[in-house]
Structure formats: structure tokens, C-alpha cells
Amino acid sequence: MFKPLVVAVALALPVQAVCAAETPHLGKPPNPELLKAWDISIPPEGSGLPPGRGSVVEGAAIYEAQCVMCHGAAGAGQPADRLTGGIGSLTSPQPVKTVASYWPYATTLFDYIRRAMPISAPRSLTAPEVYALCAYLLSIDGIVPKSAVLDAKSLPKVKMPNRGGFINVWNSSSAESK
Amino acid sequence: MAGKKNSGPLHRRHILRAGLAGAGAAVSSGVVAADFVPAATQTPGKPMSTYGVPSPHEANVQRIVGAAYPVASPGTGSSRTPLHLLDGTITPAGLHFERHHNGIPDIDASTHRLLIHGLVTRALEFTVDELLRYPRTSRIAFIECAGNSGVNGAPQPPQTTAGAIHGLLSCSEWTGVKLGLLLDEAGIDSRAAWMIAEGSDAASLSRSIPLAQAREVGILALFQNGERLRPEQGYPLRLLMPGWEGNLNIKWLHRIKLTDGPVHARDETSKYSQLQPNGIARQFDLIMGAKSVIIRPSVGMTVPAAGFYEISGLAWSGHGRIAKVEVTMNGGQTWKEAELTGPVLPQATCRFRLPWEWDGKAALLQSRATDEKGNTQPTRAALMAQRAPGQIYHYNAIQSWQVMSDGAVRNVHV
Numbered sequence: 244m245f246k247p248l249v250v251a252v253a254l255a256l257p258v259q260a261v262c263a264a265e266t267p268h269l270g271k272p273p274n275p276e277l278l279k280a281w282d283i284s285i286p287p288e289g290s291g292l293p294p295g296r297g298s299v300v301e302g303a304a305i306y307e308a309q310c311v312m313c314h315g316a317a318g319a320g321q322p323a324d325r326l327t328g329g330i331g332s333l334t335s336p337q338p339v340k341t342v343a344s345y346w347p348y349a350t351t352l353f354d355y356i357r358r359a360m361p362i363s364a365p366r367s368l369t370a371p372e373v374y375a376l377c378a379y380l381l382s383i384d385g386i387v388p389k390s391a392v393l394d395a396k397s398l399p400k401v402k403m404p405n406r407g408g409f410i411n412v413w414n415s416s417s418a419e420s421k
Numbered sequence: 422m423a424g425k426k427n428s429g430p431l432h433r434r435h436i437l438r439a440g441l442a443g444a445g446a447a448v449s450s451g452v453v454a455a456d457f458v459p460a461a462t463q464t465p466g467k468p469m470s471t472y473g474v475p476s477p478h479e480a481n482v483q484r485i486v487g488a489a490y491p492v493a494s495p496g497t498g499s500s501r502t503p504l505h506l507l508d509g510t511i512t513p514a515g516l517h518f519e520r521h522h523n524g525i526p527d528i529d530a531s532t533h534r535l536l537i538h539g540l541v542t543r544a545l546e547f548t549v550d551e552l553l554r555y556p557r558t559s560r561i562a563f564i565e566c567a568g569n570s571g572v573n574g575a576p577q578p579p580q581t582t583a584g585a586i587h588g589l590l591s592c593s594e595w596t597g598v599k600l601g602l603l604l605d606e607a608g609i610d611s612r613a614a615w616m617i618a619e620g621s622d623a624a625s626l627s628r629s630i631p632l633a634q635a636r637e638v639g640i641l642a643l644f645q646n647g648e649r650l651r652p653e654q655g656y657p658l659r660l661l662m663p664g665w666e667g668n669l670n671i672k673w674l675h676r677i678k679l680t681d682g683p684v685h686a687r688d689e690t691s692k693y694s695q696l697q698p699n700g701i702a703r704q705f706d707l708i709m710g711a712k713s714v715i716i717r718p719s720v721g722m723t724v725p726a727a728g729f730y731e732i733s734g735l736a737w738s739g740h741g742r743i744a745k746v747e748v749t750m751n752g753g754q755t756w757k758e759a760e761l762t763g764p765v766l767p768q769a770t771c772r773f774r775l776p777w778e779w780d781g782k783a784a785l786l787q788s789r790a791t792d793e794k795g796n797t798q799p800t801r802a803a804l805m806a807q808r809a810p811g812q813i814y815h816y817n818a819i820q821s822w823q824v825m826s827d828g829a830v831r832n833v834h835v
């Protein structure tokens with residue numbers, strides 16, 4: 244009766260050796276400049292926000308030149324997403340989800356504009372231009388004052404009206420329980 | 422010579438029908454047995470080809486394209502799998518649904534890089550050639566857009582095909598490298614709990630994904646149904662998270678950043694979150710629910726005559742295997758368990774079939790899937806009660822098809 248056990252132990256050793264060589268380990272350290280250029284994710288606390296600043300007035304001019312044709316006057320929408328208004332509508336029969344009424348963090352606005360807008364030329368806006376667009380869009384609903392100048396310090400501090408409007412259902416229920 | 426015989430079989434079939442109608446007239450008019458020999462058996466066929474394409478007689482089997490902004494951004498929108506024109510479970514690569522946020526990038530694999538950084542011991546960069554040297558794994562998995570079937574949330578049920586309603590769902594065999602291998606090679610910092618995956622398209626689409634699950638089930642897919650990914654499916658590299666929201670199966674994957682929390686990207690805040698009637702939105706509801714849909718019959722089809730008809734459709738769940746699919750022909754008064762044909766795999770579509778003896782009267786058909794974890798497809802009313810008006814994501818409610826007495830099919834809300 245001992246024999247199968249001995250065989251199992253004998254087999255286990257070479258199997259372990261194979262496991263150690265399971266992957267060829269070909270990853271190389273990235274060029275630091277490439278890493279810097281690619282890392283464009285901005286979390287709510289604002290880490291990684293670039294230098295520069297932009298005002299409401301500057302943002303209005305950029306919006307008129309590059310955004311209004313898709314997002315309408317003052318972010319009213321059509322043909323593309325409506326960006327402004329709708330605050331307080333989320334419990335109504337016709338919820339209006341906009342940046343102003345729905346988005347929980349201003350950092351998401353910076354992150355998204357910088358990576359994806361304008362749709363005809365994404366990644367073309369400078370950091371000051373993106374700050375300025377954020378300032379302008381948020382000023383339309385009074386989320387920031389008309390005199391606002393946004394930068395890496397002030398943008399994460401902007402309190403979005405729907406900041407408390409989300410529950411993270413992943414954190415509140417583990418995958419296993421489903 | 423060949424041209425003369427091209428329409429031969431059809432022509433002769435017409436003669437045959439005419440003959441039957443005319444009670445022996447064909448025989449008396451001198452048609453001989455040789456005329457019934459199919460032309461294709463009398464003429465050498467076409468030569469081999471380097472890459473096969475469907476029969477020209479199946480030219481109608483096409484994705485259903487919906488461009489959101491045809492002028493400003495023709496590459497933004499989706500195309501749906503024509504589920505109603507297919508059978509089995511595997512979607513041909515060329516018919517796999519598409520959802521792009523600013524077009525399909527043209528990527529030369531030799532210039533593509535995958536970067537893994539953030540809360541890791543050592544940031545790493547990989548070329549595609551290097552990734553192709555790693556051990557590979559294969560699995561069959563569906564991908565479903567979280568917006569699939571959302572049009573059924575509208576007050577008036579859309580009178581359109583099963584593909585047009587439910588076709589943001591496709592199923593393929595995917596082959597690639599286990600994500601965990603590369604994450605472990607980079608070394609996961611103990612503070613890391615999420616990862617951000619990002620594509621190298623003109624949207625730089627990014628999503629946050631819980632790290633432990635990504636490490637466990639994530640695949641860096643390089644092949645689909647045996648061949649390298651199609652450009653519209655993320656060539657040369659896409660993330661596969663079997664059973665998770667389609668949107669986070671990032672195509673053209675070029676960056677993975679390990680973080681302590683989600684980044685709250687636009688596609689996980691503004692989009693793909695579910696507003697409830699109380700004004701609070703459910704965020705990071707990431708796994709696609711148990712779901713099924715009867716595809717034969719569905720809108721656009723006709724049940725041809727009273728008598729035998731095979732009902733069939735697809736069932737799937739992001740939580741695991743489908744355990745059973747029940748079908749009712751009388752609006753839920755009685756349910757019958759359908760046969761699941763073929764292998765029933767986790768996070769994969771399975772085909773269900775049920776023979777039906779139609780009595781020629783109006784019938785209300787529904788299917789209800791239950792997965793191995795006990796998740797059951799909700800009724801439309803139950804699902805809608807949990808959503809604020811107009812909210813379309815994660816719509817997995819029971820589909821109701823009304824078969825009319827003339828055999829036509831209508832989409833109905835019950």
C-alpha cells in the first residue's frame with residue numbers, strides 16, 4: 244500500500260521544478276519617458292495631475308472653438324452628450340445625467356477630456372487647456388465660480404453635486420456571494 | 422458550357438413542381454431522368470482559396486451597424502451580431518459584435534507595447550513577440566456589452582430582430598497568456614487592490630478592475646477562434662475577463678496600472694453605472710447576470726405552420742455555467758425545461774432547444790435561465806422596478822415573444 248505514495252512523491256519533485264520555469268520572464272524596465280507619457284490616469288485625489296492652470300474665460304473660448312459643434316451651446320448637448328444642467332433631476336421621472344448632475348469627481352472630467360477629446364483630435368489639448376475646459380464646464384452650473392482657475396491643487400477639491408450619489412457594489416458584496 | 426447549366430437545378434425543380442401540379446404532364450412532355458442531375462455534379466467547381474468567405478447566397482448574414490455620430494465620429498458606436506441568422510454557440514470572428522469609442526486603430530503588432538506599472542515591485546514593458554513566447558491558455562467565453570438588450574427597457578417594445586435587440590453578445594474561443602503570470606512577474610505590491618486597464622485607441626479607453634479577480638481569471642488574448650485577433654476585436658492584444666462587462670475587456674490593450682482603488686474613469690462613473698429610483702447609482706456592478714433569449718422564433722421570423730417547430734435560443738451567465746433554461750409557450754402558466762445542447766461551459770453561451778407542437782393559436786413564448794450559482798433571470802417588471810427611468814445597463818430580463826395566429830412574431834412587454 245505504500246507504493247503509490249512513493250510514486251506520488253517522486254513525481255512531485257520534477258513537477259515543482261517545471262513550475263519554477265513556467266514563465267520566460269521577458270519583461271523589461273520601461274523607458275521612464277515612455278512611462279511618463281503613457282500614465283494619464285487621474286484618480287479622485289488628483290495624483291498625477293500635470294502642471295499648468297486654466298481659467299473659466301480661457302475655457303469658454305476653447306469650448307467655442309473645439310467642443311460646441313458636438314456638445315451644444317454651454318454644454319446643452321446634441322448631437323453628443325449633454326454636459327450641463329439636470330442637477331436635482333436624478334429622482335425625477337426623467338433623470339438627466341450630465342457632468343454637473345451625475346459625475347462624482349471633477350478629476351474624471353480632466354482625465355476624460357485629456358485622453359479622449361476632442362473626438363477628431365484626442366490627446367491634442369495641452370494641460371492648461373484641459374484645466375480651462377474643466378473650469379468653464381463646471382462654472383456653467385455654478386459648481387465653480389466664474390472667476391475660477393483650476394490646477395493640480397484646486398481641481399481635486401471641487402465638490403461635485405452628486406459626489407455622494409454612488410454605491411460601490413463591488414466593495415459592498417464579494418463576488419463569491421453571487 | 423458551364424454558364425448554360427448555372428441555373429439548371431432550380432430550373433428543373435420548377436419543372437418538377439409544374440409536373441406534379443400537372444399530374445404527369447412533365448413525363449409526357451419528354452423530360453428525362455438526366456435533367457434531374459444537379460448541374461454542380463456535372464461541372465468542375467472553383468479552385469482552392471487562401472482565406473475562405475461565406476457563401477454568396479448568405480450575403481445577408483451581416484452585423485447590424487449603428488453609428489452614434491455618423492458625421493462627427495463614424496467610428497463611435499456599435500455593430501451587433503445577427504444572432505437570428507446563426508446557430509450553435511461560437512460566433513464567427515467577423516460577426517463578433519463591436520463597440521468602439523472612437524474607431525478601430527490600425528496597429529502594427531511590432532510597434533505595440535504592453536506596460537505594467539503602478540503598485541508593482543518593478544514596472545515592466547513587453548513586446549507582442551515577447552508575449553507570444555509565454556505559455557498560453559485557451560477558453561471559450563462570451564463577451565456581452567453591459568448595454569445589451571437595453572432597448573427593451575423602452576416603454577414600447579422594439580419590433581426588431583433578436584440580433585438587433587440582443588446582439589451585443591458574442592462567444593468565441595480565446596487564446597492568450599494568463600494575466601496573473603505577468604502581474605506576478607512585475608511583483609504585486611501589498612497595497613494594490615485594483616488595476617486600470619487602458620487601450621491604445623483614440624479614446625484611450627480605460628477601466629478599473631478588482632485586482633485579485635483579474636489576476637485569477639484575466640487572459641491577455643492574442644487569438645480568437647484560432648486566428649490572431651481581428652482589428653475590431655483589439656488586435657494585437659485585448660484583455661479578456663470572462664463573464665464581466667464587455668466594456669472592461671479592453672481592446673488594443675497597452676497599459677495596466679496597479680492601484681489601491683478605482684480611478685473612477687468616465688466609463689465607470691458617467692457610463693456603466695446604474696441609477697436606481699432613489700437617485701443612488703450602483704457602481705462597479707461588473708459581472709453580467711444570468712440571461713437567455715429565444716432566438717427561433719423571434720421578430721422577423723414566421724412560424725410556418727401548425728405542427729412541429731423547434732424552439733431554440735441562447736443562455737449565458739457571467740457567474741458560471743447555465744444550470745437550466747425553462748421555456749413557456751403560454752406566458753408563464755406552465756414551464757418546460759429545455760435541452761441544453763453541446764458543452765455547457767462557464768461564462769459561455771449555451772444553446773437550448775425544445776420541440777414544440779404549435780396548435781396554430783396565439784402563444785406567448787418566454788425563456789428563463791438559471792445559473793449554477795442560483796441566479797435566475799428576472800421578469801421585466803421586476804428589473805424595471807429596480808431602475809430609474811431610462812436606465813439601460815445590465816438588462817437581463819425575460820424576453821417575451823408573442824406568436825400570432827398567422828405565425829408572425831411580435832416583441833411584447835408583459
